[in-house]
Amino acid sequence: SEQEIQKQIEKIMDQAMRRSERYRKMKKAGISPDSIKRAFEKPVPMKVFSWKGIIDTVMTPMDSIRYYKYILNAGLMSMEPQTGYVRAYVGGIDYRFFKYDHVTQAKRQVGSTFKPFLYTLAMQEGEYSPCYKVPNISYSVPLPNGKFWTPHNADSRRIGEEVTLKWALANSNNWISAWLISRFSPQAVIQMAHKMGVTSYIPPVPAIALGTPDLSLYEMVGAMNTFPDKGVYIKPIFITKIEDKNGNILYQVAPKKTEAMSEITAYKMIKLLEGVVESGTGIRLRYRYGFNNPVAGKTGTTQNQSDGWFMGIVPRLTTGVWVGAEDRSVHFRTIKLGQGANMALPIWAIYMRKVYKDPSLGIRVSDDFAKPLKNIDIEFDCAKYDKKHKALNTDTPQGDHF
Numbered sequence: 154s155e156q157e158i159q160k161q162i163e164k165i166m167d168q169a170m171r172r173s174e175r176y177r178k179m180k181k182a183g184i185s186p187d188s189i190k191r192a193f194e195k196p197v198p199m200k201v202f203s204w205k206g207i208i209d210t211v212m213t214p215m216d217s218i219r220y221y222k223y224i225l226n227a228g229l230m231s232m233e234p235q236t237g238y239v240r241a242y243v244g245g246i247d248y249r250f251f252k253y254d255h256v257t258q259a260k261r262q263v264g265s266t267f268k269p270f271l272y273t274l275a276m277q278e279g280e281y282s283p284c285y286k287v288p289n290i291s292y293s294v295p296l297p298n299g300k301f302w303t304p305h306n307a308d309s310r311r312i313g314e315e316v317t318l319k320w321a322l323a324n325s326n327n328w329i330s331a332w333l334i335s336r337f338s339p340q341a342v343i344q345m346a347h348k349m350g351v352t353s354y355i356p357p358v359p360a361i362a363l364g365t366p367d368l369s370l371y372e373m374v375g376a377m378n379t380f381p382d383k384g385v386y387i388k389p390i391f392i393t394k395i396e397d398k399n400g401n402i403l404y405q406v407a408p409k410k411t412e413a414m415s416e417i418t419a420y421k422m423i424k425l426l427e428g429v430v431e432s433g434t435g436i437r438l439r440y441r442y443g444f445n446n447p448v449a450g451k452t453g454t455t456q457n458q459s460d461g462w463f464m465g466i467v468p469r470l471t472t473g474v475w476v477g478a479e480d481r482s483v484h485f486r487t488i489k490l491g492q493g494a495n496m497a498l499p500i501w502a503i504y505m506r507k508v509y510k511d512p513s514l515g516i517r518v519s520d521d522f523a524k525p526l527k528n529i530d531i532e533f534d535c536a537k538y539d540k541k542h543k544a545l546n547t548d549t550p551q552g553d554h555f
Contacts (some may be wrong), residue, residue: 202250228255237387264453267364284535323433334362348413349376378471384419442502458491459484468520
């Protein structure tokens with residue numbers, strides 16, 4: 154109800170006031186809480202952030218807090234698959250007013266951008282192919298306490314039909330994620346995430362299949378970069394070397410690489426994630442932004458629409474974008490506005506347009522993902538896959554029918 158929303162807003166505002174630098178200084182000076190509150194309602198001259206530049210104004214400290222709550226922040230990081238070099242790093246929108254780094258410091262709920270870890274397990278085992286079909290129905294996963302975890306889906310498309318794993322990931326289907334985590338285990342997914350460079354604690358519960366963990370953008374970009382780097386995790390490199398004034402090398406980085414998965418598994422994941430952009434939650438990259446080149450991606454939206462993510466991979470650049478308020482309790486009221494495809498994906502699109510326009514960067518629209526050296530016969534076009542199996546008079550594709 155509106156009354157409950159108003160109470161929630163008042164609570165958020167009070168917490169924000171108490172966390173502010175002004176409040177802490179006044180409290181340290183021995184001023185009583187009531188006097189501080191009154192001071193926060195008195196107009197004072199101040200400089201505030203705006204998208205068009207700094208504004209000199211007069212407002213109450215409380216109004217300035219309210220004003221800043223309406224401003225969304227963002228983080229962006231790009232790295233090169235082949236070298237691990239970090240090519241772009243934007244920790245926030247303006248360091249003078251927002252001093253928190255949203256690339257390495259901040260850890261936020263990742264939403265569906267976590268699902269590729271789960272799907273990597275499925276593709277790795279050899280039991281499942283991208284065109285493997287699963288009934289699109291609600292699944293319940295038993296918990297140790299005897300209860301069941303039963304997630305909901307964001308939409309009602311194709312309920313009761315058999316859907317491919319490619320379609321399920323492209324459309325960020327929660328039921329199929331629940332089905333997959335019941336086939337493996339939370340521990341196996343966590344192990345895969347760690348192999349791909351994630352170092353944060355991930356609770357071993359089935360709900361991680363939908364992206365409940367809090368991770369940094371730095372971790373997510375490093376992990377997703379494993380796919381275009383043919384299954385090899387490379388720790389992101391910020392500094393390659395340090396020299397003194399005479400050119401003597403004081404420090405030189407030694408890239409840290411570990412094999413997280415096979416080259417074939419990594420390629421399968423690239424093809425699955427291309428489906429997100431071809432026909433899934435990232436399709437607006439095609440029709441709104443005109444990206445018709447190979448792009449693998451994954452959108453992410455959190456439970457209460459407070460965090461929007463987009464992980465976008467092109468053959469020579471892996472980029473992640475996070476968008477949200479500084480305060481995670483501030484969120485959009487509807488999923489239409491608060492989804493990753495609406496919050497984070499447009500930033501990726503505008504950024505990549507500029508990257509492609511600069512020939513000195515060597516990142517071209519004509520680039521394509523390299524196929525594995527080992528000749529593999531896996532069908533990623535599931536309509537073709539179906540025709541082939543119907544012609545052979547087989548049942549629904551199961552297992553490793555590649």
